[in-house]
Amino acid sequence: MTYKILVINPGGTSTKIGVYADKQNIFEKNVMHTQEELAPFIRIYDQRDYRTAVVYNTLKENGISLSDIDVIIGRGGMGKPIEGGVYAVNEAMLEDVKNASYGEHAANLGPIIAKGLADVSKVPALIMDPVSVDEMEPIARISGLAELPRISMMHTLNSRAVAKKVAQEKGKRYEDLRLIVVHLGSGISITPHACGRMIDCNNSFEAGPMSPDRAGSLPAKSLVKLCYSGKYADATELTTKINRKGGLYDHLGTKDLREAEKMAQDGNEYAELVLNAMAYQIAKEIGAMATVLKGDVDFIIITGGMAYSERLVNYVTESVRFIAPVIIKPGEKELDALAYGALCAIRGEEPIKVYK
Numbered sequence: 001m002t003y004k005i006l007v008i009n010p011g012g013t014s015t016k017i018g019v020y021a022d023k024q025n026i027f028e029k030n031v032m033h034t035q036e037e038l039a040p041f042i043r044i045y046d047q048r049d050y051r052t053a054v055v056y057n058t059l060k061e062n063g064i065s066l067s068d069i070d071v072i073i074g075r076g077g078m079g080k081p082i083e084g085g086v087y088a089v090n091e092a093m094l095e096d097v098k099n100a101s102y103g104e105h106a107a108n109l110g111p112i113i114a115k116g117l118a119d120v121s122k123v124p125a126l127i128m129d130p131v132s133v134d135e136m137e138p139i140a141r142i143s144g145l146a147e148l149p150r151i152s153m154m155h156t157l158n159s160r161a162v163a164k165k166v167a168q169e170k171g172k173r174y175e176d177l178r179l180i181v182v183h184l185g186s187g188i189s190i191t192p193h194a195c196g197r198m199i200d201c202n203n204s205f206e207a208g209p210m211s212p213d214r215a216g217s218l219p220a221k222s223l224v225k226l227c228y229s230g231k232y233a234d235a236t237e238l239t240t241k242i243n244r245k246g247g248l249y250d251h252l253g254t255k256d257l258r259e260a261e262k263m264a265q266d267g268n269e270y271a272e273l274v275l276n277a278m279a280y281q282i283a284k285e286i287g288a289m290a291t292v293l294k295g296d297v298d299f300i301i302i303t304g305g306m307a308y309s310e311r312l313v314n315y316v317t318e319s320v321r322f323i324a325p326v327i328i329k330p331g332e333k334e335l336d337a338l339a340y341g342a343l344c345a346i347r348g349e350e351p352i353k354v355y356k
Contacts, residue, residue, distance in 0.1 A: 002021050002022050003021070003022055003070045003071060003342075003343060003346055003347075004019065004020070004021055004068050004069050004070050004071075005019070005020040005021075005022075005069070005070065005071050005072075005073065005339045005342045005343060005346075006018075006019055006059075006066075006069045006071070006072045006073070006117070007019070007020065007072075007073055007074075007335045007338045007339050007342070008055055008072065008073070008074040008075065008110060008113050008114055008117075009074070009075040009110065009334050009335060009338065010051060010074075010075060010106045010107060010109040010110055010113065011106050011107075012106045012186070013032060013033050013034075013035075013038070014030055014031060014032050014033060015030075015031045015033070015051055015054055015055065016028075016029075016030045016031075016334070016335060017029050017030075017031065017055055017058055017059070018335040018336075018338075018339060019059075019064055019069075020339040020343070022343055023336075023339070023340060023343065025335070025336070025339070027062060027064060028335065029058055029062070031054050031058060033054075037050075043100070043104070044100065044104050044105065044106055044108050044109060045097075045098050045099075045100070045108065045109075045112070047109060048109060048112050048113065048116070051109055051113055052112075052113050052116050052117065055113060055117065056117070066117060066120060066121040067121060069121055069123055070123055070346065071118075071123055071124050071126065071342050071345075071346050072114045072117055072118045072121075072123060072124070072125050072126070073086075073114060073125075073126040073127065073128060073338045073339070073341065073342040074089070074109075074110030074111050074112075074113055074114030074125070074126075074127050074338075075107045075110035075127065075130070075157065075334065075338065076107060076110055076111065076127035076128060076129060076130020076131065076132070076157070077093075077096075077097040077105060077107045077108035077109070077110055077111055077127075077130055077131070077132075078097070078100070078102045078103040078104075078105045078107065078108060078130070078131055078132050078153070079093055079096045079097060079101075079102055079130060079132050079355065080096060080102065080132065080355070080356075081132055081133075081134035081151075081152060082130070082132060082133060082134065082353075082355065083133065083134070083135060083353075084129050084133045084135060084156060084160065084197075084198070085128065085129070085350065085351065085353050086126055086127070086128045086341050086342070086344070086345040086350055086351070086352050086353065087126065087127050087128070087130075087352065087353045087354070087355045088124065088125070088126060088352050088353075088354065088355070089111040089114055089115045089118070089125040089126065089127060089355075090354070090355055092355055092356060093111055093127070093355040094111060094112060094115060097109075097111055097112060098112065102132060103153075103205070105131065107130065107131060110127055110130075111125070111127050114126070114127065124346070124352075126341075126342055126345060126352065128157065128337070128338055128341040128342070129156040129157040129160055129161075129337070129341070130156065130157070131153055131154060131155065131156060131157075132152070132153060133152065133154070133156040133198065134151075134152035135152070135197040135198050135199060136150070136152045136198075136199060136200055136201065137199050137200065140199065140200040140292070150203065151203055151206070152198075152201055152203065153201070153203045153204065153205055153206070154183075154189035154191055154198065154201040154202075154203065154204065155183040155185065155187065155189040155204070155304070156198065157334050157337055157338070158183055158303060158304065158332040158333065158334050158337070159181040159183050159189060159191050159193075159198065159303070160174075160181075160193075160198065160337075161332075161333050161334065161336070161337035162181060162301055162303045162329045162332075162333065163177070163179050163181050163193055163301060165329070165333070166179070166299060166301055166327055166329070170299075174193075174196055175195055175196035177193070177298045177299070178192075178193065178194050178293050178296050178297055178298050179192070179193040179297070179298060179299055179300070179301060180192050180193075180286055180289050180290060180293070180297055180299075180300045180301070180323075180324070181193060181301045181303065182282065182286060182300065182301065182302045182303065182304075182316070183303055183304040183332075184211075184282070184302065184303070184304035184305065184306035184307050184312070185211070185304040185305050185306065185332070186211060186212050186213055186214070186255070186305075187204035187205070187211050187214050188202070188204050188208055188209050188211045188214075188216070188282060188285075188304075189201060189202065189204050189208075190202050190208060190209075190282070190285045190286055190289055191289070192289040192290075192292045192293050194293060199292065200289065200292050202285055202289075204216075205243055208281070208285050209278060209281035209282045209284075209285055210246060210247040210248070210277070210278055210281060211247045211248070211278070212247050212248045212249065212255040212256070212257060212306075213243075213244050213245060213246060213247050213248070213249045213255045214242070214243050214244075214246050214247050215241075215242045215243075215246030215247055215250070216246070216247065216281060217281075218242070226238070247278070248260050248274065248275075248278065251270070251274045252270075252271055252274055257306050257309055257312070258309075260274070260275055261275065261309065261311055275311070275312070276315065278312075279312055279315035279316055279319075280315075280319075282312075282316050283315070283316050283319035283320050286300060286316070286319075286320045286323070287319075287320065287323070290320075290323045290324075295323070297323055297324035298324060298325075299324055299325055299326075299327050300320055300321075300323060300324050300325070300326045300327070301326075301327045301328075301329055302316065302317075302326060302327070302328050302329070302330075303328075303329040303330065303331070303332065304330070304331070304332060305330070305331060305332070307328055307329065307330035307331070308330040308331070313328055
């Protein structure tokens with residue numbers, strides 16, 4: 001039997017939609033959302049009906065009926081810390097992402113949209129490898145303050161998918177390789193993989209390298225002073241600054257790496273310095289994660305949208321290739337990964353886990 005799979009991947013300003021017949025992609029579209037379209041919605045959850053209609057109408061316009069779909073899988077949101085794998089969307093999960101109990105993120109719409117459409121078509125609704133996957137070792141959770149443990153938050157889906165792809169290409173089992181996967185997107189996740197588990201991460205919302213719009217690690221004492229300086233009205237305003245208006249945007253006024261590189265190319269010395277600093281911080285974090293694997297690293301894999309930048313990739317590669325061979329896999333394969341996960345689950349080849 002061939003299974004028809006609908007895949008939904010909501011991002012900050014886009015909704016990616018894919019339809020698969022088993023492993024074959026038979027339809028794909030990335031629907032972009034303007035700031036004007038999203039402006040009326042105060043919270044991410046408020047976009048649920050708008051985004052659901054976008055998916056439904058896109059399918060309809062392209063001659064795809066929900067009645068032909070056998071399973072729907074969405075990108076997982078910011079929920080409870082859980083192990084990786086495929087999960088059925090249930091009420092507990094919906095409540096957590098609806099209320100943003102563990103954080104606001106466009107990915108929270110993944111299970112919501114999947115469940116809404118699945119209830120109409122009477123098929124299973126699933127998610128896989130959400131950003132809240134937690135496979136960290138106990139030692140990695142300890143920070144310098146007992147009341148502030150380190151939290152696992154990363155680009156799990158693409159990081160594991162590309163790691164498995166590289167393992168397949170090398171004729172190895174993913175579980176037998178020791179890898180450092182570097183996801184370079186609007187956020188940057190750098191994760192060591194061992195025995196099929198992601199045993200540490202930098203949590204791109206709180207630490208690690210700066211990125212196009214996230215500040216990354218900051219000097220703690222200076223940050224505390226900034227919190228009490230009166231410059232920001234409340235915690236929400238400063239958190240927004242750190243997670244949405246930091247990094248390249250704070251320094252150079254753009255979140256587009258291509259624009260920043262053009263500035264440097266045109267002679268802007270500060271843009272040159274900031275771009276080199278971001279690359280420096282990425283390489284530095286890779287070095288830190290190499291110590292987690294005790295220097296026993298088979299491959300360093302660089303992936304994500306910014307991996308298309310030769311300038312950035314070359315700087316990082318030159319800095320870290322002494323650790324292990326560097327493999328470049330630009331872009332992301334999240335739709336493919338979700339579809340394959342759903343296929344394995346519906347065939348009974350992988351367990352469908354329960355979110356509690």
